[in-house]
Amino acid sequence: MFKVLIAEDEPPIMRMIKSTLESVDSDFCVKECCINGKSAVEKLKNEDFDIVITDIKMPIMTGIELAGWIYQNKPDTKVIIVSGYSDFEYARKALEYKVFDYLLKPISKDKVSELTARIKSEIGSKSKMSDDNNTIVVLACAGAYLLYGSEVLLPGERFWTDSGIDTFMDNLLTPSEEYIFFNSNMLSERLMVITAETEERQEELIHKIYDGFSNKNLPVTIVYQKGVLFKDTGKYFSKLREQLIKHLILNKSQLLCCNSLSDSYEDISQPYSKADVDSIVFAIKNRNNDELKNKLTAVMNNMMSSDCTQEEINGLLNIILDTYTLNYPNHMKRKNTSVKKEFVNALASFVSYDAFIADIISILATLRNDKRDPDRYEQLANEVEEYLINNYNKNITSDVLSKEFGFVPSYISRLFKRQKGVSPNEYVTKYRIEKAKKLIEENNDLRIKDIADAVGFKESYYFSKTFKRETGMWPTEYSARDK
Template sequence: MKVVITDDEIQIRKGLKMKVDWEEEGFQIVGEASNGKETLDLLNSIDVDIVITDVRMPIMDGIEFAKQANRKFPNVKVVVLSGYSDFEYVRSSLVEGVKDYLLKPVAPDELIHALYRIRSELEEEKRKKLETEKMNKLVHNQLEEMKQQYLLHLAKEELSELKGTLERLQQLQLNEFTSKDVNVQFFTIEMRTKDPQLLKELWLPFMMLCKEIAREYHNTYCFYDANYTNMLHFIHRLDCDKGQQTTFIVDRVQKHVKNYLKIETVVGIGKIVTGLKEFKSGYISALLSWSQSKLGTHSQVIDGTINQELYEFSPDVEKRLVNSIENISIHDFKHNMKGILGETNNQSMMSFSFAASRVLFLLSSLATKYNLDTNERHQLIWNCQQSIWQLNTQHTVIDQLSKLAELVIKKIQDARCSSNGSEIVENVREYLNKHYASEISLTSLSEQFHINNAYLSELFKQHVGQNFSDYLIQVRMEKAKEFLLDRQLKIIDVAYLVGFSNSGYFSTVFKKHIGKTPAEFRKEITK
């Protein structure tokens, strides 16, 4: 603990220094001053924990110093010394920032006890501050993780009703992507080395470095897709320079990874796309660019903006594919897929690979929706990706996509035909846990999972012990409690993040379930 002694009499200062074995007791005298103004100047230049000051001094007395120090340096604790005639007056003045009042001449044990009390208080304050900072960091990281997951969702999953998607982007503070004319570009970066163990060791530093660089550029985000090992993906909103900045960011990432991590990288740059509905096209084009890289561990950049010929994958085509799977018809799926990937389409190999990737994303999304998390599923997805990237194995790709579709259909069939409905309820729970901030009704859920809404309601209550709306509110309240730990988020921000468009209604629901208003809860946990 660093201490400054302030008194206009040099002999008093010397006496105080001799009363305590400062270093032995864990304190260090880092400065002396003859009045309050000199002490304030010292506080501007060095870190100080405690100031021991006399009351009566020229230029600026101890009381005025304590007032100004409390305003400018609230973390500094002040101990005031006064003579007998001033003691009661000084002690009753209740100056903020003064932690103790001692009567002169000060007994050594009295001074030591005062210092101990202040040290304990400072240590407790620092502990609470560290805990708060840790909590804020965890909540901030959680918010960043939610942003990344939602960007991945937009790049790979079914695009939900547009209004709800735009609202969710605003809730996650991703407003830059809400414009229908937004131009974005995806690019994919892979670490490469001959040593697999080194890839594992460098994954976390690589991810942290990429995210740090992304934060330095306006409207640029970095996210991870578990289906692609040793790779990170960027989405960048283009400014008026029409993408020149994208290549600048790519160059910077490659140089930093090579300089700091001593490893090579391969980058695939996707085509420029416009609007949310084209995010999938942009993401896949970045992956396809990357797939054209040469084997080996030397750094490469493959710019896919040169090749603009890609299959037009309309929402109607996607809907037909989804319906064929959820209606448990592999025949309809193969028929629809043949219309997209069949040889009669007269499409290029690149266009075929793009369309096949879109089908693979769709099947992966459905597999996730129905909790199909098996080794067979992951192996099929990986094999299919490899076949697509080879650009010359059309029949193999179609065969592997069909096998994956059959696997998903069987999972859906098993869930719907389970004797007690437990699997379908678990699928619905997982959906609610993931999409709790969206506008969800029993009707929309029943449509999502192709099941009668009355039957779904009965099943959910039977297996979970509460109806779906109560369960959804419970999930939202638990998430709200986590977000309220971050004081940088306003109450209305928390309300939006957990699916409430009105902060007043959010506060009412929160108090009903938690017993306190959001403001009261935050004050209690962060004080």
């Protein structure tokens, strides 16, 4: 008989886990149920348990903190993390604390049955996956990558929620193979850990994953490391992202193996000359937007045909800006840091080269003359605001706003922020959270996933993380604040 302790702050979910576990396998008996990690620690100090099943997010003491305490004080106790948050930072800690398994909600009887069978076969001995170099670590990026928090509504954000990745992977893997996927801190990216017995099978899987996702509506770059020890997977994700930044090409899907990629920048080319930069700068100085478009398009076409990376294109734009600032300091009407941030946002919003060039021209045209038209700005900002309010629960991206209002994303973002004090992305986020707060206040029985869906978040993890950032509380804490 396996003695089980459950730590879960939502009683209905706690009861569901208990009844499912005990109905699936009578060898598992839930002896204690706690509503937070601190209560669980008190029970564990006085009694030994074989298994602890814990939610990852709880008030007072989280499941990760509980797992850390168990790792230090009760190393023979097996910890099962249960969560609606497929976030790598949580999973990295789970791996560090030797957590036995990491299950994503909703939890079915089939998942519990598989878990109990694995516990019976492996408890008391090392898991095979921790001993063999049988793991692939994968970073997949839909569209462009993002350097830091963006003011734009990213086209790649909804790619993964609409991709059916769970079903795809379930159909791809054999019963002996496993995978976990996580949300990156970057909205357009996903992280995966996949186990397969042989290097040949690892290669086969990664190519099938690439084929499955590289022919959709956005280019996808997949960077991977094969032959990794499962316990070491957390060490590789920063390396994968470094390689993504070095090699991502905006309009091209790529499959990149870190085992063979160089860590240096020796292969970076420069398919433009000083004369190209000077001609673009001269066109900006003369306020000649037609010439600016022609020169910039010619350079970008050359860069595109040379498979230049996103990083190289950003580098060119910064060189153009810095050259203009040095040559014509008295004509410079904007701060370099602000313009460079707009370059990053324009790159992150990339859907096509034509739209991107139009966006960059709009930004560069403000260097020489950044006159404001309050009436026009106010009218357009109000129209954008009305659109955001009426469509807050739908898929809104910078490209959607651009098509709706006929202006490039950087222009819409710039004028909206001047009038409203926040970017469109920040505005719609705050509006969604206010709507979510009202839903929670009006109906405490709603699931977090249902609330997230209702206000336009297609992933409960991002909703909960955003809710915490905006309100200082997790949704479950907000729901329980008056109880």
